[in-house]
Amino acid sequence: MIRAEAVAFTYPNGFRALQGFSFEIKAGEFVALIGANGAGKTTLLKLLGGLLKPTAGRLMVGGLDTSRVRVAELARRVGFLFQNPDHQLFLPTVREELAFGPRNLGLKGRALAERAAGAAAAVGLTPYLEANPRQLSKGQRQRVALASILAMEPPVLVLDEPTTGQDYREALEIMTIIQQLHRQGHTVLCVSHDMEMVACFAERALVLGGGKLLLDGPLAAVFAREDILAATGLLPPQAIQLARAYQAAGLLPPVTTIEELYAAIIGVLRGKKDARQVLPA
Amino acid sequence: MMEPIIKIENFTFYYPDSQAAALAGINLAIRPGEFVGLTGPTGAGKTTLTLALNGIIPNFQGGRLAGRVTVAGRDTATTPCARLAGIIGSVFQDPEAQLVAETVEDELAFGLENLAVPREEMRARITMALEMVAITGLRHRPLSQLSGGQKQKVAIAAAAALQPRILVLDEPTSELDPRSSLEIVNLLQRFNRDYGMTIILIEQKVSLLAPLVPRMVCLHQGRIVADAAPRQVLNQDQLVAELGLEIPPVTTLFRLLRRAGAYHGDLPLEVDQGCRELERLLGPAGTGAFPCRRQ
């Protein structure tokens, strides 16, 4: 679905944000994009949305060359959720806000209304269709922004730190919605600083550092490279830190989440003692 | 027992045109040198509480209020904000919007100039504040060239230059990456330990807060619903669920184990503690080495 061939980007001021790397993302994958601030994550997302054009190399999305198609055309294929919903929301009701994108794509009348209603339902905002977006909480505003992207029905979603500035419950809500969208077939590329969230939701991770692609692989493989993660200021999820030594000794199976670790520990304890001593009936 | 440096008595506050109380019947006493974490879901009243401490409420932000907030013996309702500036320093969420000057040095000078500190002393205080935050090298840099984490450190240094006895920070790490967040948190710990500064840190990430602070205050719908050591707060399953608190994953693991009857000790708050408990539970990992590499 996404293919980057030696993609590089240099800002007009000479800053080399992306130093030229390649990767591929297949349809239906859920990929986390991680790295320190300034590593080039947002730049890569903007290239995918066609908002910036690669200064070298080629970036293909759904068979289209992002340098050759108009941004509005690309918006049918790539839904780009910005970090701050306040950069987008300006209409008096959620309904109008959700209709903004599809209307720009030329939809009218019933088709338009259906798109808006469908998008609201997908993010659980149906009761808020007539509300003023600016009077909603930050987490709800972020969901409005996400729905306004979904209303254009793009198969690919690129999300720039969708949980910033929200409390844990709101963050979980939006990540669960994204997970559902992924299960319905969307390809997801999501920037996140929260390794616990990444461990819970993503299948694969790309690690950027200084404009280079440092790591690319399944979560377990990426989290195993603690040296590289440490260099970008990241720690693997706590489950991995806790289980590390036992895994190395072959006492615990590989895990990435706390739930998996819990199950593994209970398994070991059961093996050690009588299960009835460990688990209440 | 030392006299509290911050005393909030029966404090209630309504924003203008609002029927719901942003803060309702708050009672809180904080003693000099305490490091208090303040948490709770969005809209619980955390930011409102900080604005009440530094006098923005009611001096700058109007609204209906009842009760009293006293900071170092001064009633914030009758003391101008500017007078409180030398007593309580404030740092905000947005690293960009809270800075007013063009260069780091001028940013630190801003508050000192306002308080009419003589020029020579001003230079000395700027030097000291930059050293405290370990950004001496940035002194003459334009703010526009700094990263978010560096800007947040400048904001902290600018507050520290006024030599306040209290520092209140409203989610200073929410827009930073993990590395910068950790740097800020370590900095605050040093301020508290080495300079005896009273620190109130508002933070959503309980996993960052819990291992850090001896005392955690939880707000929910404008009320204080918990005020205890983090471990005791996290022990209350119902409270944690109701507030939707993000708790450290290692704590979650041992809560699950405890619920299953497999663990009976104290809940660990950090990975290192978790590793020790795990070793007690499962036996050593075999290599003889400490199971977790210390970070």
Added chain:
Amino acid sequence: MPARSFLHELNPLTKVAWSLAVITVAFAFQQPLPLLGLWASVLVVALAGGILKTILPAIRGLIIFAGIFILFQIFLIGEGNTVFTLIPGLGFGRVTDVGLTACTMLALRMLAMTSTIPVILATTPPKEMIVAFVEKLRVPYVYALMLVTSLRFIPTLQEELHLIVQAQRARAYDLESRNIFRRLAGIVPLALPLLLVSVQRARTMAISMETRGFGAGPRTSLRTSTFSALDAGVIAACLLCTLALVLIALR
């Protein structure tokens, strides 16, 4: 660190004096050629200060503005000999030699006068400007701060606007519409978020200033505004040159 030059070393008020001298001379002359020379002298000062490249975009903007000014004015002057007519059959769009000279003169005068502003801005940290205004000209601090803070906000707002444009384009919003009415209406999706975000920022900044003792009463200043021998020399030279040039112009 920006490059330092004699322009950076000068007191801001010396630079303002230079700007005033240029304005005086510009009003004294009525012919295009001396005004062209005056404008060139401003650019030479910028070149000597090593900032010509920095201010080039601003100068380009001023030139475009002057061009538009000529276009609007040139057809309004009827006296003099016709140089050419836009639509000869109707006698519409007649351009005369007098009109041409007058418009060129006015445009050059405007260019010479306004080009000094980017030179001053590019070589003077806003903070120094505040100090000079407050200490030497006795401008109240609040006004000086307001002026400089709004200047500081411009790049921030530009950045925000850039993000907003990208965020709306990601929602298939097309900025390149040909229809002028649609383009005008099309500003709303950009202007409204920018306004709301700016108000939020301004509020945060105001609160941050309050908590750092803004308005506490009499204040001190880290920097001080000093006049050096170089300043005295430059001001004297400006005075002399202005006097001489005005005399020549009025001769």
